[in-house]
Amino acid sequence: MDIQSLFTQEEERMNKAISSFKLDLASIRTGRASTTLLDRVSVEYYGIPTPIKQVANVSAPEPRLITIVPWEKNMLAPIEKAILKSDLGLNPNNDGTMIRLEIPQLTEERRKDLSKKVNKHAEEARVVIRNIRRDANESIKKLEKKRDITEDDSKEAQTNIQKLTDKKIKEIDEMKAKKEKEVMEV
Template structure:
């Protein structure tokens, strides 16, 4: 068993968990307009589910406004339906050529709700990281039992994976704190 290779593979998986968390957090609304809000909104484009950004030009010209200009005019209604179905809580304003999404000021209650959502996503990412640590430790223990690695190598590898886990948890907490601050900002 190659200990370093196993550690590297698990670190890559942990990094993927953090990237997934970043995508999840980007889709949580703050009081400011961001085109990343529409990352998860899918529209029916000739029978297949396609992200809005692949069928329209999406921009945020003002701090509280997102504009969506579809490349094909017949997509306006589909995009409007997709936004209404999403859990963003935004009302699209269709003028026949473009859709305007006005980002309303968040109420205190809504901010707290989004803060809880941020915490939930962060906790899910932490659980995923810890599960990866457990899996990696199990691999090392099995390899030690089979005499593929020594007891010292196993203990050292488990220490390294623990340090890696601790660092990733700190990264997740930093992301969570930053996003919570954004959400709570008036």
Template sequence: MAKYDKADLERRMKGAVESLRSDLSGLRTGRANTALLDPITVTVYGANTPLNQVATVSAPEPRMLTVQVWDKSNIGPVEKAIRSAGLGLNPINDGNTLRLPIPDLTEERRKELAKLASQYSEKAKIAIRNVRRDGMDALKTDENKKEISEDERKRLETELQKLTDEQIKAADEVSAQKEKEILGK
């Protein structure tokens, strides 16, 4: 087990919050935004590949996204990945390009998206807690190796818990802001 490294733990926790921000940017509120498709991965050439590595996504108009697939043989898998991503989008395949009309959000769809946002938030909070657990384990190991005293371990555990609480609060704030945006409040 690695030694306790507060800077590394903090970096990992902040990374979880940034990942949440990135995931939430993919949940849009009824207008076209290329970030909507960022979380999508496509199975091509026997591997799961991010959509933006097999196609160009653009928003030519406020309620339309276009996906220009670089290798025409991948249009089918890309279309399938977009349909199954749970975003409520139905690609129109014109042979060369996929057009994605962005539907108006129904109240039901807004609630689904808000629920998805809270699932993303919960995943981020689990990641933050896992980082805390790693830190706690490192502190116990350091104490067992007599590298730090019991008092020092307890002080650092309190510090780590405070950092964890701050990052979970940040994740909650990011999520609440997005849910508010989705529900149009």
């Protein structure tokens, strides 16, 4: 394996970690209704766990309301159960044809809890990025030890991996700050 393919592989792993972080942030609710809240909620559909968006039409017609209209009426109860089991803290209203999720105004205490949750997810993402950096540096050192690359190439590759790590961590910090601002907004 050469340095460039190693670098590309590690950058791909870091991008996947950031994508996962974005999903984590999307599942944290703010004061406004967003259909992304339900991205991580799955429902049993013919024995297979399936995202709600694949068995129903999900929309946010108002700032504090999400509506879920299942394509099959028999899916109303399982969707309602899945939402209740999720950690979203929402109570679904089932009227026989659709489910309405009213997004309550967040209290100051709840906003602080959600902000802590955002920080926790951000730190987990940073740790993943740092672990990827560590793995990359170990691989570079192994290449140097086997004399596949020179010491100068090794130092340069490690510097480039560090620059990439700094860039990705900065990206995570920016997303965290943006989400915290959304959460704390009244």
